[in-house]
Amino acid sequence: MSPLRADAERNLRRLLDAAAEVFAEHGPEASVDEIARRAGVGHATVFRRFATKDELIAAVGQERIRTLLALAEQALANPDAGQALTSFVWGIAELHARERGLHECISRCEGQELHRAAAELVRRAQAAGELRTDVTPEDVEALVGAAVKSSPPDRWRQHLTVVLDGLKPR
Template sequence: MTDTRPPRADAVRNRRLLLAAAADEFAEHGLDASVADIARRAGVGKGTVFRHFATKDELIAAILIDRINELSAVGERLLDAGDPGEALCEFLTAAAQQRQERDLSFLAEASGSMREVAQARSRMTAALDRLVERAREHGAVRADITGTDVLLLMCAPNYVAGSVPDASPDLWRRYLAIIFDGLRPEGAHALPAEPPRFA
């Protein structure tokens, strides 16, 4: 018989501690971060890590899913916003802030193809597609912009700012503003190629 009881409070707390500790450890040491160091950082034993996550890849996937779900929740909350253009800009700001606080984009190479990660990403892209659609309908962004275009631009502000030595921590905001101005219909010229489509 399947146990349908909710997880105990200490198990929920341990999982939250493990994900936060693992995110910090991976941010500092990359994929070479060890389970032992993650457990030590979380204040638990290695056995506790493996009770929650059978493999290191599962732990990485859980971190990715948590981060993607954070953005999905932001996007879904903004779907009813009164100003669709501001809503899209707020979503892009949240995505850039998340990456600025802790850039873990490299983790996608390890577990980005796992089914659960793909499902979480589909939920997030569905919210983003709808945000872009609403912004287009209200004339806040140019008519030829797609959700995929915006998805591919999400990492650009941090990437550009990260290439500047000793950059101000807020430099990414400058490039996000430039990108968002490029999405606006005012002064837009026809784009030279079709937008990409992902299967």
């Protein structure tokens, strides 16, 4: 696995970008042909870099997870635990809303670090009395994801507000 040739590297970059775009628009169901076309390469090139379509999806997901992780770490730096969680949640939701189809790609890999960071944010918010204690980090993830993904683009903010209100301690 020696370093890639310069042209191959360029094509790989274009491929990942095109894939991110296409998956964002149509979800991971989008065809490999569509992605290759948008990247301006033959679809055989896709399979030279990624053994299967799933590997491509995973690669795109991994790239996007890095963005989310940055958000999480930024939030962890916030000393106000309640604010830390909500800012993280709103940030993630914003991304998911903008690139709807990517949510499914991301949730297929789910890096451990991101999970741990999110769990920590939840734990702290609960300790600070800003979040009901009968929910798990997974519950929060599922609820936020659900609120954003199954709402029209002009209503997801409202829906997220409702969910966040529901997550406040009684």
